[in-house]
Amino acid sequence: MVNGRARRVLVAGGGIGGLAAALALERKGFQPVVFERAEELRDGGAGLHVWTNGVLALDHLGLADTVLEVAPAQQTAHFSTWRGETLAAWPVGDFVARYGRPTIAVERSVLHGALRDALTATPVRTGSRVVGFDQDRDGVTVHFADGGSERGDVLVGADGIHGAVRDGLLGTVPPRYTGYIAWRGRAPMEHPEIPRGTFNAMFGPGTRFTYYDVAPGLVHWMSVANGPAGGRDEPGVRDMLLERHHDWASPVADILAATPENWIIRGDVLGRRPDRRWGEGRVTLLGDAAHPITFNIGQGACQALEDALVLAEHLERDSGDPAAALRRYEAERRARTAPMQRIAWWIGRMGAVENRAAIRLREAFMRRNWNTRAFAAAEKDQVAYGTRWAHRPDRDRPTPRPTPRSTPRSNPRPNPRPNPTATPESILVPYPVPSPEPAAAQRKWSSAS
Numbered sequence: 055m056v057n058g059r060a061r062r063v064l065v066a067g068g069g070i071g072g073l074a075a076a077l078a079l080e081r082k083g084f085q086p087v088v089f090e091r092a093e094e095l096r097d098g099g100a101g102l103h104v105w106t107n108g109v110l111a112l113d114h115l116g117l118a119d120t121v122l123e124v125a126p127a128q129q130t131a132h133f134s135t136w137r138g139e140t141l142a143a144w145p146v147g148d149f150v151a152r153y154g155r156p157t158i159a160v161e162r163s164v165l166h167g168a169l170r171d172a173l174t175a176t177p178v179r180t181g182s183r184v185v186g187f188d189q190d191r192d193g194v195t196v197h198f199a200d201g202g203s204e205r206g207d208v209l210v211g212a213d214g215i216h217g218a219v220r221d222g223l224l225g226t227v228p229p230r231y232t233g234y235i236a237w238r239g240r241a242p243m244e245h246p247e248i249p250r251g252t253f254n255a256m257f258g259p260g261t262r263f264t265y266y267d268v269a270p271g272l273v274h275w276m277s278v279a280n281g282p283a284g285g286r287d288e289p290g291v292r293d294m295l296l297e298r299h300h301d302w303a304s305p306v307a308d309i310l311a312a313t314p315e316n317w318i319i320r321g322d323v324l325g326r327r328p329d330r331r332w333g334e335g336r337v338t339l340l341g342d343a344a345h346p347i348t349f350n351i352g353q354g355a356c357q358a359l360e361d362a363l364v365l366a367e368h369l370e371r372d373s374g375d376p377a378a379a380l381r382r383y384e385a386e387r388r389a390r391t392a393p394m395q396r397i398a399w400w401i402g403r404m405g406a407v408e409n410r411a412a413i414r415l416r417e418a419f420m421r422r423n424w425n426t427r428a429f430a431a432a433e434k435d436q437v438a439y440g441t442r443w444a445h446r447p448d449r450d451r452p453t454p455r456p457t458p459r460s461t462p463r464s465n466p467r468p469n470p471r472p473n474p475t476a477t478p479e480s481i482l483v484p485y486p487v488p489s490p491e492p493a494a495a496q497r498k499w500s501s502a503s
C-alpha cells in the first residue's frame with residue numbers, strides 16, 4: 055500500500071477476465087499477481103464473438119491490432135430458421151464507420167494468448183487453486199489448496215461462474231441451469247456458403263445451430279439442444295449431431311462432417327440471476343464470477359474486458375480507501391451487466407421453445423422486430439458503450455500514479471451516456487484487411503495448430 059492506496063492486487067483466475075484485469079492494472083502501475091488453478095495457463099477449444107465494445111476495450115489495452123491480424127471482422131449477423139429462411143440480417147460491418155472498430159470472431163486461444171503475452175510485469179502462478187480468503191483493515195490474504203497463502207491490498211475474484219472467491223463472499227449457491235446444452239466444435243474448412251465475416255444463427259425446435267469463421271480456413275460452430283444437465287457424450291457424438299441436424303439447411307451437415315470428433319466439446323449452459331452484491335471490504339468480483347451472461351448475446355467475455363478497464367480506473371482514482379473504490383466499480387458495472395444477464399436469459403428461453411405454435415410466434419416476432427428494435431437495442435445498449443474508451447488508448451504505460459492531493463485526476467468521469475452516432479477520432483485509423491495467410495498470431499496461439 056502507498057499512502058493507503060492499493061498497490062498489490064491479487065487476481066484469482068487466469069481466464070480472459072483475470073488476465074485482462076491484470077493487464078489493465080499493470081498498465082496503470084499496480085502490481086497484480088494472477089493465481090490460476092490449472093497447471094497450464096490456457097483457454098482453448100472454442101470461438102467467441104467479440105462485439106465492437108469488447109474490441110474497443112482491447113484497443114484501449116493496445117491489443118486490438120494484434121487480435122485483428124487473425125480475427126475476421128464481421129460484416130453480417132444472419133438469423134434464420136433451420137430450414138434456411140432468413141429472419142433478420144444485422145449489418146454489423148457498419149460499426150467500423152460508427153465506432154472505429156469492427157465486431158470480430160476469434161478463437162478463444164488467440165484472445166487469451168494475446169492477453170497473456172501482453173503481461174510483462176505480472177507473475178502468473180499456475181497450479182494455485184484459491185480456496186478462501188480473509189481480510190483485515192490493512193490488507194487481504196488469499197489461501198490456496200496446498201496450504202499456502204499470499205497477502206495483498208485487494209483481491210479480485212475472476213475465477214469464473216463456480217468461483218471460490220464468490221463463494222467466500224456470497225455463500226455457495228449453485229448456478230442456474232438454463233435447460234440447454236451446448237456442443238461446440240471447429241471445422242477446418244472453407245465453404246462457398248460460409249462467406250468471411252458472417253455470423254449465422256439458425257433456430258429450430260428446441261435446437262439451435264450457430265457458425266462463423268474464426269480464422270481463414272477454420273469455422274467455429276455450436277449446436278444447442280434442450281436436455282437434462284450433467285450428461286456425458288459417448289463416442290459417436292458427431293453422428294448424433296449429424297442425426298439431430300439431418301434436415302437442416304446447408305451448410306450445417308458439411309460443417310459437422312468436416313469436424314474431427316475430438317474437437318467437439320459439450321457443456322451445460324449455466325447462468326445466474328444478477329446479484330445485488332459483488333464484494334466486501336477489499337474483495338471484489340469480475341467477469342463470470344460476478345455476472346455470468348449466457349452466450350445468447352455474445353457479451354460475457356466482452357463484459358469481462360470492460361470490467362477490467364473500469365476496475366483499473368476506479369482503483370487508479372482511489373485516494374486512500376480501496377474498499378470504497380471497489381464499491382464504486384461494482385455499482386457502475388452492476389448497472390451495466392444486470393440487464394444483459396436478463397436479456398440473454400430471455401433470448402435463451404425464446405431459442406429453446408419446442409412447441410410448433412410457439413415457434414411460429416418466435417419467427418413472426420423475429421421477422422418483425424429483429425432487424426429494427428433488437429438491432430437498435432444491441433447497438434445502443436451494448437456496443438455504443440465502448441466509445442468511452444475510443445479516445446483514450448491506455449497502451450503506452452505505465453501511467454505515473456498520481457499522488458492523492460498534488461495531482462489532478464488523470465481520468466475524467468466516464469460519459470455515462472455515450473452517443474451512438476458520435477464519430478470517434480479512431481475511425482481515421484485505417485482498418486487492416488486480414489490476410490488470407492495465417493497470421494503470426496494465429497500460428498502462435500491457435501488451438502487448431
Ligand SMILES: Cc1cc2nc3c(=O)[nH]c(=O)nc-3n(C[C@H](O)[C@H](O)[C@H](O)COP(=O)(O)OP(=O)(O)OC[C@H]3O[C@@H](n4cnc5c(N)ncnc54)[C@H](O)[C@@H]3O)c2cc1C
Binds near residue numbers: 070089090213214354
Ligand atoms: C457456449 C458459450 C459461448 C460463449 N460465447 C461467447 C461469445 O461469443 N462472446 C462473448 O463475449 N462471450 C461468450 N461466452 C462467455 C465467455 O466465455 C465468458 O463470459 C468468459 O470466458 C468469462 O471469462 P472469465 O475470465 O470471467 O471466466 P472463466 O473463463 O471461467 O475463467 C476463470 C478462470 O479461473 C480459473 N479458476 C477457477 N476456479 C479457480 C480457483 N479456485 N482458483 C484459481 N483459479 C480458478 C479457471 O481455471 C479459469 O482459468 C460464451 C460462453 C459459453 C459457455
